Amino acid sequence: MSGPLRIVNPGETEKTVAAEQEVVLHLDDVAVSYNGRLAIREATFDVTGGSIMALIGPSGCGKSSLLQSINRMTDLIPGARVDGQLHLGGLDVLAPETDVTALRRRVGMIFQKPNPFPTSIRSNLAMPLHEHGVRDRDQVDAAIQGALEEVGLWKEVLDRLDSPAQALSGGQQQRLCIARALVLRPEVILLDEPCSALDPIASGVVEDLVASLRGHFTVVIVTHNLAQARRIADDVVVLWACGGAGCMAEAGPAKQIFEDPQDPITQDYVNGYRG
Amino acid sequence: MLSGKTIRWSDGVLGAAVWAVAIGTFGIFAWVVGDVALRGMSELSLGFLYESPSNAGRAGGIAPILVSTGLILAVCLGVSVPIGVGAAALLAEFTRSDGALGRFVRVSLDVLSGVPSIVFGLFGNAFFCVALGLGFSIVSGGLTLACMVLPLVIRATEEGFRAVPDDIRQGAAALGLSRASTFLKLLLPAALPGLGVGLALGIGRALAETAALLFTSGYVDRMPTSVFDSGRALSIHVYDLAMNVTGGEPRACATALVLVAILVAANSAAARLTTRGSGQSGNQ
Amino acid sequence: MLPSTKDALLIGVLRACALVAGAVLLLIVAFVARDSWPALRDVGVTRFFTDSWSPTSAEPGFGITPMILATLITSACAVALATPIGIASAVFAQFYAPKRVATVQRRVIELLAGIPSVVYGLWGLVVLVPLLLQFAPPGQSLLAGVLVLTVMILPTVALMADIAIAAVPATTLQAAHALALRRSSIVLKVALPAARPGIMTGVVLAAGRAIGETMAVLMVCGNVVKVPGSFFDPVRTLTANIALEMGYALTDHRAALFVSGLCLLLVWMALVAANGMARGTERA
Numbered sequence: 001m002s003g004p005l006r007i008v009n010p011g012e013t014e015k016t017v018a019a020e021q022e023v024v025l026h027l028d029d030v031a032v033s034y035n036g037r038l039a040i041r042e043a044t045f046d047v048t049g050g051s052i053m054a055l056i057g058p059s060g061c062g063k064s065s066l067l068q069s070i071n072r073m074t075d076l077i078p079g080a081r082v083d084g085q086l087h088l089g090g091l092d093v094l095a096p097e098t099d100v101t102a103l104r105r106r107v108g109m110i111f112q113k114p115n116p117f118p119t120s121i122r123s124n125l126a127m128p129l130h131e132h133g134v135r136d137r138d139q140v141d142a143a144i145q146g147a148l149e150e151v152g153l154w155k156e157v158l159d160r161l162d163s164p165a166q167a168l169s170g171g172q173q174q175r176l177c178i179a180r181a182l183v184l185r186p187e188v189i190l191l192d193e194p195c196s197a198l199d200p201i202a203s204g205v206v207e208d209l210v211a212s213l214r215g216h217f218t219v220v221i222v223t224h225n226l227a228q229a230r231r232i233a234d235d236v237v238v239l240w241a242c243g244g245a246g247c248m249a250e251a252g253p254a255k256q257i258f259e260d261p262q263d264p265i266t267q268d269y270v271n272g273y274r275g
Numbered sequence: 276m277l278s279g280k281t282i283r284w285s286d287g288v289l290g291a292a293v294w295a296v297a298i299g300t301f302g303i304f305a306w307v308v309g310d311v312a313l314r315g316m317s318e319l320s321l322g323f324l325y326e327s328p329s330n331a332g333r334a335g336g337i338a339p340i341l342v343s344t345g346l347i348l349a350v351c352l353g354v355s356v357p358i359g360v361g362a363a364a365l366l367a368e369f370t371r372s373d374g375a376l377g378r379f380v381r382v383s384l385d386v387l388s389g390v391p392s393i394v395f396g397l398f399g400n401a402f403f404c405v406a407l408g409l410g411f412s413i414v415s416g417g418l419t420l421a422c423m424v425l426p427l428v429i430r431a432t433e434e435g436f437r438a439v440p441d442d443i444r445q446g447a448a449a450l451g452l453s454r455a456s457t458f459l460k461l462l463l464p465a466a467l468p469g470l471g472v473g474l475a476l477g478i479g480r481a482l483a484e485t486a487a488l489l490f491t492s493g494y495v496d497r498m499p500t501s502v503f504d505s506g507r508a509l510s511i512h513v514y515d516l517a518m519n520v521t522g523g524e525p526r527a528c529a530t531a532l533v534l535v536a537i538l539v540a541a542n543s544a545a546a547r548l549t550t551r552g553s554g555q556s557g558n559q
Numbered sequence: 560m561l562p563s564t565k566d567a568l569l570i571g572v573l574r575a576c577a578l579v580a581g582a583v584l585l586l587i588v589a590f591v592a593r594d595s596w597p598a599l600r601d602v603g604v605t606r607f608f609t610d611s612w613s614p615t616s617a618e619p620g621f622g623i624t625p626m627i628l629a630t631l632i633t634s635a636c637a638v639a640l641a642t643p644i645g646i647a648s649a650v651f652a653q654f655y656a657p658k659r660v661a662t663v664q665r666r667v668i669e670l671l672a673g674i675p676s677v678v679y680g681l682w683g684l685v686v687l688v689p690l691l692l693q694f695a696p697p698g699q700s701l702l703a704g705v706l707v708l709t710v711m712i713l714p715t716v717a718l719m720a721d722i723a724i725a726a727v728p729a730t731t732l733q734a735a736h737a738l739a740l741r742r743s744s745i746v747l748k749v750a751l752p753a754a755r756p757g758i759m760t761g762v763v764l765a766a767g768r769a770i771g772e773t774m775a776v777l778m779v780c781g782n783v784v785k786v787p788g789s790f791f792d793p794v795r796t797l798t799a800n801i802a803l804e805m806g807y808a809l810t811d812h813r814a815a816l817f818v819s820g821l822c823l824l825l826v827w828m829a830l831v832a833a834n835g836m837a838r839g840t841e842r843a
Contacts, residue, residue, distance in 0.1 A: 076448055078371065101562055104451035111449075115442035118465055127460060128450040180450065289743040293655050296647040297664055300717075303710055304667050307674065307682045314685065361576025369570055376574065380581035386831050387584045389764060390824060391771025393798045394591060397820040400805070401590040422583045429580060453562035455569040483675035486773040486798070490805050510677045510774075517681050518778060524685050531678045542673050 024049040024218045025070065025188060030084035032065040032074060039065040040246035043084070045237050047188075052211070052219040054229040054254070057239030057269070062246030063222040066239075067190050069093075070220065071107040072100050088188065105132055108181030110191040114173035114198075116165035116180070121157055124165045124176060125183050132184060147179040151209055171202025175209060182217075189213060191221040195228065207232060226270060230258050238266045308535065315528030323529060328496050331520050332512065337530055339498035343413060343506030344482070347492055350417025350502060351424060351481050352474065358421075359428030360463075360470060366429070367436035368458060388426035392486040395423050399491035411505040416492025420481045427480055428473040435469015436462060468548050475545030479538055485510040509534045588824065595821045598814030607818065612784045614804070614812040621815045625786045627822075629794035632787065633701060633776060634769035637708035642762055644709075645716025650746055653724045665721065672714035680778030683707040688779055695791040699781030702790040707775045712765040719764065723757025724750055756838050763834040767827050773798040797823060 025047035032039045040062025047053045055063045065074070072093065074080040086093040093103060117124050125144040134140055144161075148154040153175050157168075165176055174194060181189060191210060195203035211232040213219050223229050229236060236257040240249040250263040261267045268274040326336030362380060370377040399419030409415045439462055447457040485508075493505030494515065507515075513530045516523035602621050610622030648668065652661040683703055692698030727750050735749045751758070773796075781793020782803060795803075797819045808816055 071449065073445070073449060076445070101451045101453065104449060109449035111442060111445065113442060115440075115446040117443060117446065117461055119461075127456075128452065131450070131452050131456055177446070180446075184450070286741050286743045289650075289746065290655060293647050293651040296644055297651040297656065297660075299644075300648055300664070300671070300713070301667060304671050306686075307671075307679065307710070310686050311678060311682055358576045358579050361573045362580040365570075365573035365577040369573055376577060376581075380577045383581040383584045386828055387587075389767045389771075389827055389831065390584075390587065391767075391773070391798065391827065393771065393773045393801050394587065394820045394824050397594070397801065397805070397817055398587045398590050401594045401817070402586065406590070422587070425580055425583060453566050455562065455565040458569060479673055483673070483677075485675065485677045486802055489802055510675055513675075513677045513681055514774060514778070517677075517684055524681075527681055528685070531675075531681055534675060535678060538673050538675070539670065542669065 022049050023047070024089060025053075025220070026085070026087040028085035030066065030069060030082065030086055032062060032069050033081050033083075034065075034077065035079035038245035040239070042247055043237075043239075044248065045251045047218055047220060047235070049187075049218050050215045051234040052214050052221065052232055053235045053237065054233035055220065055222045055237050055239060056224065056226060056229050057246070057249075058241065059224060060246075061239040061241045063224075063239055064192050066246070067109075067192055067220065067222050070188070070190055071104050071109055072098075073109065075100065105184050106186050107188045107190060108184060108186040110174070110177055110181060110189065110194045112193040112197055114170060114177050116168070116173050116176050118164070118166055120162045121165045121168075121176065122161040124180055128180060128184050143183050147183040150182055151175040151179040152205070153179060169202065170198050171205055174198060174202070174206050178206070178209060186217065188218045188220065191219065193222055193224065195223075195225070226272075230254065238263070238269065240265050240269070311528045311531050311535075314525055315530070315532040318525045318529035319532065324533075327498065328512075331523070332496065332516050332526055333520065333523055337509070337512060337533070339496055340507050340509055340512045340530075341533075343492070343499050344508045346413045346499060346502055346506060347417045347420065347488070347508055348478060348481055350414055351420040352477065354418060355421040355424045355428050355477060356470075356474065359425055359473065360432050362425075363429045363432035363436060363473075364458065364463070367433045368462060369454075384426040384429060387422075388430075392423065392484060395419055395487040396490055398422070399487060404491055409503070411491065411493035411495075413492055413499060413502045413504060413506040416488045416506070416508065417502070419487050419491045420484055423484065423487060424477040424480050427476045428470075431473030431476055432466060432470045435466035435472070438469060439465045471548040472545045475541045475548065478541045479545070482508075482534065482538055482541070483510065484508075485514055509537075591817055591821050591824060595814055595817040598811055598818050601811055602815065607815075612800075614808070614815060619811065621811075621818075623797065623800075623815075623819055623822075625784050626795055626797045626800050626819070628786055629701070629704075629780070630770060630796040630798070633704045633708055633780070633794070633796060634766060636705040637712055637769045638762065638766050640705070640709040641713045641716050641765055645713050645761070645765070646720045646751070646758060648713070648717040649720035649724055650751075652721055654742060654746055654750070665718075668714045668717050668721075671710075672718060676711060676772060676774040677778075679707055679711050680775035683775060683779035691791070697781060697793060699779055699793050700791045701780065701787045701794045703779040703781075704776045704794065704796070705790070707779050708769050708772060711772065711775060712769050715765040715768060716758075716761045719761025720754065720758045723754035723761065726757060727753040759837065760834060763830050767830055770826060771798060771823060772796075773802050777802055 023046040028044050030043040031041040043066050055066065057063055068074050069082045069086065070093065074082050082094055088103070088106065091103070092098060117127065122144060125147060126140050129140050129143055134143065145154060148157065153172060156172065165173065168176060194210065195206050198206060207228060210219065210221060233254040235252065236254045237251040238249040238257065239246050250257065250261060250266040257266065258270055261270055265274070323336040324341065325338045327339050328337060329335035366377055366380060396419070399415060403409050403415040403418050404411060443461055443465070444457065447461055488508050488511055492508060494507055494511065495505040496507045496512065499506040509530060513527050513534065516527035516530065598621065607621055608624050610620035612622050612625065613620040648664070652664050656664060687703055687706060688698040691700060691703055731749060731753060732745065735745045740749070776796050777799040780795060780799060782795045782799060783793040784795050785792065787794045801816045801820055804812070805816055
């Protein structure tokens with residue numbers, strides 16, 4: 001398929017792009033395989049700081065695998081192997097000597113099914129802070145309040161911070177998980193179909209929240225909901241199934257992908273004729 | 276279940292046999308427990324529980340025996356629970372399922388769980404009493420029982436760990452929590468119901484044990500002054516009164532009643548913890 | 560401390576716990592064998608089968624054949640009786656009983672499983688033996704042992720059979736219903752064969768328990784070292800022998816008792832191995 005693409009907003013020159021919007025995440029020929037079986041190959045794209053990148057495509061083309069390689073969650077899967085070049089700013093993510101703990105402080109992840117810890121709301125947010133060295137009571141409380149305000153949960157839970165997090169509704173739990181990721185002030189946030197396990201109303205609230213992260217965080221979101229991608233993404237990577245493994249069909253600004261797709265597969269997919 | 280079909284005679288025969296067996300098992304249970312209870316009931320009183328035995332146990336109470344039993348239990352659980360939780364944690368969380376250490380420990384524990392209790396008694400005597408020099412003591416008895424109870428505690432605690440959903444582990448990893456933190460702050464607290472079940476089952480097994488205690492913790496029915504003293508457990512007392520003391524049968528039945536009551540309590544605790552544990556993991 | 564150091568420390572501690580847990584069986588085999596060695600060396604293996612049992616006489620004899628026979632006969636008969644009854648009980652709970660009755664029945668079986676052997680022995684002594692005495696003195700006999708053992712191992716077979724039958728895939732039973740098989744056929748020709756591996760494991764566990772049982776048989780079998788001529792003769796099992804004589808046995812006598820303990824241990828391990836191989840070949 002196509003070679004490496006530099007995502008450039010229409011109307012901007014290379015020079016201004018380099019100055020205003022640096023590439024935060026750079027993938028070059030990234031491939032993920034499990035026990036020798038390829039899940040996705042030749043993934044090559046860049047994500048600019050503060051933008052929202054959507055990875056779209058039908059199920060089974062390795063979107064989640066690709067996402068999990070970015071914060072090395074693939075390390076947890078026995079038999080998983082990631083090849084290629086993956087850089088976070090100046091850091092070579094895939095190098096064996098890379099400190100994975102530090103990496104995961106800079107890259108947060110939200111899962112499809114909300115997974116708050118079976119403890120209190122406060123403890124859910126305090127635990128990552130304690131783990132990464134923030135122990136001062138006032139600092140922790142301030143960080144917790146800040147994160148909860150960012151996800152719009154503060155007013156809803158401020159009087160029951162010590163109640164169980166799993167007693168919250170699905171949408172609230174997912175927002176709590178986002179707050180839990182935000183509390184570490186990451187640079188990049190990865191979301192793996194964050195709305196698909198939620199009812200339509202909760203889904204809408206979470207989607208709005210994700211959109212509001214633009215400019216403050218770099219966001220990579222996997223979604224099979226084309227309308228959602230159309231609504232919130234700045235840039236899009238279209239993945240497709242090629243011979244048993246996933247591959248990139250096309251990549252570009254969202255506007256271009258949805259209104260003027262170049263690749264015939266993309267054309268069929270975004271118009272609902274395929275996938 | 277079949278509905279409105281012709282009942283052939285073979286159905287009738289099997290059905291009758293099966294119902295007979297069921298009624299029979301109810302009957303046996305009622306007979307065993309009821310008969311022992313009836314014979315022992317008259318000997319029970321509050322004094323029975325806090326007096327010391329006199330006249331070789333034909334009179335008085337079982338206070339020192341209750342204390343000895345409690346101490347033996349405490350030693351047993353104090354040793355088997357930490358080791359058991361640690362082993363269960365390793366088996367559930369930290370080994371690949373085909374690891375050599377995991378396989379060895381599992382097979383070893385499977386065999387251990389069926390070793391005859393008299394053999395545990397011989398081992399306890401040879402190892403704790405003689406080789407380690409602890410003699411006939413509550414410690415020897417408790418340590419021997421710890422060996423017996425270990426497979427139960429480990430199996431139940433391992434179930435407790437496995438019941439913790441995987442997305443907890445994934446969420447913790449994505450936040451950069453170390454494995455130690457994930458284990459100590461999240462997995463261990465969540466696996467507590469499983470541990471509770473193991474504890475209750477272990478208590479049940481330990482209390483029911485007689486043969487393993489015969490030559491490890493001894494026969495002395497005085498109030499023990501330390502865990503290095505010899506002490507008599509409830510089950511041994513039942514045995515002694517039934518076999519060695521003429522006219523001791525009523526008191527034996529009374530002691531048996533106390534023993535069964537404690538066991539029923541432990542078993543229902545285990546049952547309640549099992550259902551509560553599964554309820555929790557079913558929550559979103 | 561670095562997270563990686565904490566992790567390494569934790570895994571180290573857990574590994575130590577698992578190793579201790581796995582080592583218990585090895586220690587048992589080692590120490591029981593060690594304390595058996597003097598008898599095996601001084602007395603020789605053949606004499607254990609050819610002598611009579613007179614360890615305290617001037618010319619000591621260590622023949623354990625009558626006791627081996629007593630153990631084997633009581634266990635075999637108990638297993639032969641308990642297996643069909645236990646399976647029938649499980650069939651009742653799974654196929655014939657209304658839901659609530661089945662739950663109660665399971666609860667009763669679980670309670671029966673938890674009753675200590677010494678309480679069964681007590682019941683046997685004060686209820687069963689006098690009953691048998693009326694038919695054929697002396698009451699304490701092989702038959703009493705078989706009956707008490709049967710009641711004791713019945714729950715093991717019943718519970719394991721219950722689990723095994725419950726594990727038969729619902730689709731298999733649905734296919735049988737769809738073919739309009741009658742209930743007895745479904746039970747006997749579909750469900751039980753499918754559950755056979757699990758039931759066999761239950762039978763093996765029950766056999767292990769019967770062979771290793773000490774207190775109950777000690778209390779009701781009469782404890783005469785003699786090859787039984789009829790079911791009403793008193794006998795002494797290997798386990799009862801150890802329990803009765805360990806208290807005063809010295810040197811070679813003690814070592815001989817350890818030899819019989821070693822036999823019991825090896826028999827159990829052989830049972831486990833045989834069952835493991837049988838299940839392995841079935842899966843293949």
